[in-house]
Amino acid sequence: MKTTDTALRIRDLTKRFGAKTAVNQLNVSVDRGEIFGLVGPNGAGKSTTMRMLVDALRPTSGSIRVLGQNPRDNTALRRHIGYLPGEFLTVPSLTGKGLLKHFAALNPVADSAYHDSLIRRLGAELNRPISKLSKGNKQKIGLIQAFMHQPDLLILDEPTSGLDPLVQQVFLELLLEAGGRGQTVFLSSHILSEIQHAAHRVGVVKDGSLLALASVAELRDAAGQQMHASLEGLVAHQLRSQLARQLPASTLTAREEGNRTLVRGTLRDPVAALLSLLGTYTVQELNLEKPDLEESILHYYQDGTSTDTPAGSVTAHKRGSHAL
Numbered sequence: 001m002k003t004t005d006t007a008l009r010i011r012d013l014t015k016r017f018g019a020k021t022a023v024n025q026l027n028v029s030v031d032r033g034e035i036f037g038l039v040g041p042n043g044a045g046k047s048t049t050m051r052m053l054v055d056a057l058r059p060t061s062g063s064i065r066v067l068g069q070n071p072r073d074n075t076a077l078r079r080h081i082g083y084l085p086g087e088f089l090t091v092p093s094l095t096g097k098g099l100l101k102h103f104a105a106l107n108p109v110a111d112s113a114y115h116d117s118l119i120r121r122l123g124a125e126l127n128r129p130i131s132k133l134s135k136g137n138k139q140k141i142g143l144i145q146a147f148m149h150q151p152d153l154l155i156l157d158e159p160t161s162g163l164d165p166l167v168q169q170v171f172l173e174l175l176l177e178a179g180g181r182g183q184t185v186f187l188s189s190h191i192l193s194e195i196q197h198a199a200h201r202v203g204v205v206k207d208g209s210l211l212a213l214a215s216v217a218e219l220r221d222a223a224g225q226q227m228h229a230s231l232e233g234l235v236a237h238q239l240r241s242q243l244a245r246q247l248p249a250s251t252l253t254a255r256e257e258g259n260r261t262l263v264r265g266t267l268r269d270p271v272a273a274l275l276s277l278l279g280t281y282t283v284q285e286l287n288l289e290k291p292d293l294e295e296s297i298l299h300y301y302q303d304g305t306s307t308d309t310p311a312g313s314v315t316a317h318k319r320g321s322h323a324l
């Protein structure tokens with residue numbers, strides 16, 4: 001399909017259900033070949049957004065371009081999309097094989113070896129009625145139908161829901177391979193380690209609104225570093241005033257224990273500033289640790305919008321580096 005370099009362009013997208021605003025003025029663009037993760041607490045509006053992208057729901061206002069096209073009533077576009085809904089509902093009496101045949105009639109499979117490898121790698125059970133399958137085994141069929149025609153765009157709503165850890169690993173490999181082939185992926189997940197491993201960029205939504213949009217690396221950098229140091233002597237009093245003066249962006253505490261002073265908290269000032277301050281003391285131990293994605297964005301999941309992370313530093317709309 002001949003389209004622009006932008007796989008998805010979402011502008012001022014809003015969806016209301018009566019008085020409830022499920023998606024509120026959402027703006028996101030996703031490049032071709034990019035893996036984009038949409039994350040946020042339950043009820044944030046992730047599934048609603050995805051359903052609008054595949055024309056399963058009509059927006060209240062705003063515009064959507066999928067592979068350069070308006071998804072509304074655009075049946076030709078569907079062949080270029082692989083969609084895994086949050087709840088993969090099927091005709092219960094159908095077997096996995098029957099269902100995949102049905103999907104293949106809609107979205108022809110060009111590479112049968114790839115189709116067969118998906119079945120093998122995911123360990124899908126194809127000969128039993130779908131209604132008799134466990135949640136995870138149903139999900140495997142859902143994943144196969146989304147991936148099997150190697151669509152330009154994969155829209156995956158909580159794709160690893162119900163999968164055991166080994167199959168989750170296979171899914172991650174499939175995702176990275178799809179990205180490597182130039183396919184675009186727009187996925188949601190509550191498993192933030194999965195997003196950290198696979199996504200180029202992440203959008204954090206809550207109550208329908210986009211709170212942050214940045215690369216995984218930018219989100220982790222903005223969260224600062226967890227710092228822990230042990231200094232010789234009882235120096236907490238003088239240290240506290242130096243910390244406040246010389247490391248104003250950080251939240252570090254100092255307390256005395258035995259004949260040493262322990263400093264810990266989140267460092268958001270340059271490491272050089274920390275080292276210059278500590279250089280005037282005898283440092284027994286110093287640890288600096290970058291938080292993972294989950295620790296970096298968990299505050300968005302809590303009630304109220306935390307101001308702990310400087311919001312301005314994670315709203316960069318540029319494409320970040322692949323954090324693996």
Ligand SMILES: Nc1ncnc2c1ncn2[C@@H]1O[C@H](COP(=O)(O)OP(=O)(O)OP(=O)(O)O)[C@@H](O)[C@H]1O
Pocket residue numbers: 017020021022040041042043044045046047048049086
């Ligand atoms: N058909 C509907 N009618 C009324 N309200 C709806 C409908 N679909 C979704 N909502 C509401 O819209 C909000 C967003 O729901 P959505 O399913 O998009 O959230 P989500 O981010 O996918 O959540 P989760 O992580 O729990 O799957 C929720 O408050 C939900 O109750």
